Amino acid sequence: MKPYEGEMSLDLEQMKWDAAGLLPAVVQDAAGEVLMVAYMNRQALTETLETGYGTYYSRSRKTMWRKGESSGNRQRVLEIRVDCDLDCIVMKVEQIGGACHTGYYSCFYRKIEDGRVKIVAEPVFDADAVYQKA
């Protein structure tokens, strides 16, 4: 898989994984709203392609992260794009519930404007209830 060429087979080894074996994945909905940015390793991208649901590697928990496994807020993949340098993914998904662990639909619920940081969205689910259940 060489950049800038026409159609070719997907070869995970040609992707430019960083020193930790990861690459960033931008996740947006069908309308273009960016929901989150997460990281994938080879296994996460492979699982995402095989299952059709957004799967990542959690850098904080150092483990595979099957988004929505505990919260139910899964992401059904609609389209996957790869960039010119083969070091980044953009994925369009159908987001069940909300993407953000704080209860918002998108992690990007705050705008920077005039030196201020302002919340510009409303929560769509109760994060305490979803993430702290027994």
Next chain:
Amino acid sequence: MKPYEGEMSLDLEQMKWDAAGLLPAVVQDAAGEVLMVAYMNRQALTETLETGYGTYYSRSRKTMWRKGESSGNRQRVLEIRVDCDLDCIVMKVEQIGGACHTGYYSCFYRKIEDGRVKIVAEPVFDADAVYQKA
């Protein structure tokens, strides 16, 4: 600036810069198409806010990257969002020309589908002419 709270002042020192002093910035157009993912350091974010044009830090060239300075393909900032963890930016811009150094409007001009990588866009400018002029 604490996460999850209401309106607050922007404090660059509260942003979660990585070990290299960077954070990823997703750049999309007003319609939601993701154009590129680049990296910002404190100076790049400050310049972006002050000038209103997309400014980044080039990890390959190890220098400030005032997008469009040589190509003319500048990015006028329409909106800046920050995520729940304060470690990522999403920026809506008006893209002059194309964002990608290969001549495409977006760096994400290839789709991954059925084990294949397929170009799904047409170039919008002649990259050789734009980037290799004397």
